[in-house]
Every structure is written in structure tokens, then in C-alpha cells.
Amino acid sequence: MKNKYRSRQINVSWYFLIAVILVYIILAFINFSLFSSSLKFFFNLIIKIVPIFILILILMVITNYFITPKLITRYFKAPGIKKWLFVVIAGILSTGPIYMWYPLLAELKEKGINYGFIATFLYSRAIKIWLLPVIIFYFSLKYVIILTIVMIVFSTIQGITINKILTSDR
Amino acid sequence: MRELKQSAAKTLKSFYKILPLILGMILLISLISTSIPRSFYSTIFRNNPFFDSIIGSVIGSISTGPPITSYILGGEFLKEGVSLIAVTAFMVAWVTVGIIQFPAESIILGMKFAVTRNITSFIFSVVVAIITVMLVSYI
Numbered sequence: 001m002k003n004k005y006r007s008r009q010i011n012v013s014w015y016f017l018i019a020v021i022l023v024y025i026i027l028a029f030i031n032f033s034l035f036s037s038s039l040k041f042f043f044n045l046i047i048k049i050v051p052i053f054i055l056i057l058i059l060m061v062i063t064n065y066f067i068t069p070k071l072i073t074r075y076f077k078a079p080g081i082k083k084w085l086f087v088v089i090a091g092i093l094s095t096g097p098i099y100m101w102y103p104l105l106a107e108l109k110e111k112g113i114n115y116g117f118i119a120t121f122l123y124s125r126a127i128k129i130w131l132l133p134v135i136i137f138y139f140s141l142k143y144v145i146i147l148t149i150v151m152i153v154f155s156t157i158q159g160i161t162i163n164k165i166l167t168s169d170r
Numbered sequence: 171m172r173e174l175k176q177s178a179a180k181t182l183k184s185f186y187k188i189l190p191l192i193l194g195m196i197l198l199i200s201l202i203s204t205s206i207p208r209s210f211y212s213t214i215f216r217n218n219p220f221f222d223s224i225i226g227s228v229i230g231s232i233s234t235g236p237p238i239t240s241y242i243l244g245g246e247f248l249k250e251g252v253s254l255i256a257v258t259a260f261m262v263a264w265v266t267v268g269i270i271q272f273p274a275e276s277i278i279l280g281m282k283f284a285v286t287r288n289i290t291s292f293i294f295s296v297v298v299a300i301i302t303v304m305l306v307s308y309i
Contacts, residue, residue: 012277017190020197027201034205042200049196060181065174099195099271102278103184109279118279119287123294126265128237138245146305147258147298154294158287165286 053100060104084156087117091124091155098125116163123155191274198270206233215252219300222256227295230263231288232270240264254306259299266291 028035094101105118127148135144214229215222230240244257267288268275276284 013187013190013194016273017194017197020194023201024197034201038197038201038204041204042197045196045200057181057185060184061174061178065177098268099192099274102274103188106278107184115279115283118283119290122287123266123291126237126262128265134241138241138248140306142309143254143302143306146309147262147302150298150302150305151262154298158290158294161290162283162286165290166282 049100060107083117084120084159087120087159088124088152088155091121092127092129092152094121094125098122101125114163115166116159119162120155120159123158124152126155127151188274188278191277195271195274202233202270215247215256217253219253219255219303222253223259223296223299226252226256226259226299227263227267227292230260230265230295231267231292233264237261237265255299255303258302259295262298263292263295266295 024035024038027038101122105121109115109118132144132148135147215225233240240261244261247257247260248254269288272284272288275287
């Protein structure tokens with residue numbers, strides 16, 4: 001059953017890629033300049049994210065090696081605020097595009113982390129410490145501090161909300 | 171050492187599963203980023219903070235790319251007279267809602283989770299914008 005699900009998942013992934021490639025092929029016929037600029041954008045983005053890709057691969061190997069369901073269960077039995085704080089900090093410190101973290105999060109889910117923590121992690125990823133100078137440049141330090149604090153609070157609120165919705169759904 | 175090899179193999183297997191999705195998404199992101207011109211964004215905001223924040227969230231949700239792009243675009247919107255609430259909603263939705271990433275998120279983390287997370291992220295982007303701008307003006 002599990003293998004059947006996995007092979008279906010792989011097939012869907014390939015169908016998705018093929019569908020997008022088909023869109024590009026059609027685009028090449030109807031608007032070649034948009035096709036070539038999109039392709040250029042694609043290759044530039046790939047070059048930028050390859051180091052992040054490698055970092056995430058390393059992090060996943062480390063996670064697979066060290067984080068066992070037993071450890072997770074033990075750690076997540078810690079007092080409430082501590083575990084939320086841990087997830088928020090992990091989210092803030094994580095790098096790379098959001099979708100590159102999905103496989104790791106899926107594995108963590110299998111190891112017993114609930115959806116609320118995953119949602120909090122994904123939300124707090126929106127806070128990018130190294131990009132703060134850019135926002136301060138366009139807005140103000142006061143604005144950035146307030147926005148960051150409000151987003152940290154809401155990352156936890158979202159986690160709690162999702163836990164409630166998905167738990168009551170079962 | 172054997173365990174480390176096993177975890178590396180497991181990781182590579184996970185990545186093999188996700189690789190076509192990642193490539194497909196990057197291709198989509200590239201297409202959308204290049205086809206929506208910057209000038210498009212500044213033409214659709216009105217001067218109603220609530221309406222603008224929802225419009226900001228909608229645009230932020232469907233536009234995708236590195237967060238730095240949203241900050242730069244947000245800064246440019248502000249210069250063009252778009253309200254701070256709308257700009258904040260736009261930037262927050264950009265980094266928290268993932269319409270383009272939705273197929274991958276729903277396949278890997280589950281449809282129910284992906285739908286709930288994206289809907290709540292959208293609602294919260296409006297709420298976060300309103301609270302942030304209120305606090306900025308009162309503090």
C-alpha cells in the first residue's frame with residue numbers, strides 16, 4: 001500500500017514537471033521573447049539555489065541520522081512554550097525556498113511532529129534576519145521590529161489554529 | 171558509519187521524489203516573475219485600507235519569488251502612494267502564502283494541511299498588516 005502510494009507520488013511529480021515543460025513549449029511558439037526571458041530567469045534561479053540545495057541535503061542527512069522518533073517524542077514532551085520557541089527559531093534560521101523544506105517536514109511529520117508545528121515553522125520562515133537591512137532601507141527600523149514581533153506571534157497563532165482545525169477534523 | 175550511509179540514501183531517495191516538483195515549480199515561478207510587469211501592481215490599488223490590504227494579500231499570494239523581491243516591490247509601491255497596510259499585506263502574503271507551491275505542498279504534506287495553512291496564512295496576512303500598521307502609528 002505504502003509502495004503504491006509512493007510510486008503514485010513520484011508519477012504525479014513527473015506529470016507536473018511534464019505539464020510545465022509543455023506550457024514552455026507552447027510559449028516558445030506563441031511568445032518566444034517571454035519564453036527565453038523566463039528560461040533565463042529559471043537558470044539564474046537554479047544557479048542561486050544550488051548551494052542552498054546542498055545545504056538542505058546535508059541538513060536532511062543530519063536530521064535523518066540524529067532525529068529519531070524516540071528523540072522527537074521525548075523533546076516534544078517538553079513544556080509548551082519551549083517547543084513553540086524551538087520551532088519558531090528553527091523557522092527563522094532556515095534558508096532557501098519554502099518548497100525545498102517539504103520533504104524534510106514530511107519526514108518530521110512521519111516522526112511524530114504535529115501539523116501545528118510544521119505550520120509555525122513554515123510561517124516563521126517568512127522572517128528573514130539577513131534581509132532585515134533591505135526592509136529597514138525601504139521602511140523604518142520601528143516598522144521592521146513591530147512587523148517581526150507581530151509575525152512571530154502569528155506564526156504560533158497559526159500553528160495552534162491549524163492544530164485545532166485538523167485535530168477536530170479527525 | 172552504516173547508519174550515516176543509510177540516512178544519506180534515505181535523503182537522496184526523498185530528493186529524487188521531490189526533484190521534478192521542484193524543477194516544475196522553479197519553471198512556473200520564472201514564467202510568472204517575468205510575465206507580470208512591475209507597473210501592473212501599482213495600478214490596481216484604491217485608497218481604502220481594508221480593500222487594499224485584501225488586494226495586497228491576493229497579489230502577494232499569487233506572486234512568487236525570493237522574499238527580497240517583495241521587499242523591493244513593496245518599497246516601490248509605497249513610493250508610488252500605495253498605503254502601508256496594503257504593502258504590508260502584500261509582503262506578508264508573498265512570504266507566507268504559496269499558491270504556486272500548493273501542488274507540491276498538498277502532495278507532500280497533505281491536501282487538508284495545505285488548504286488550511288494557505289487559507290489561514292491569507293487571512294493572517296490581512297490581520298498582521300492591520301495590527302502592524304496600527305502599532306507603528308500608535309507607538
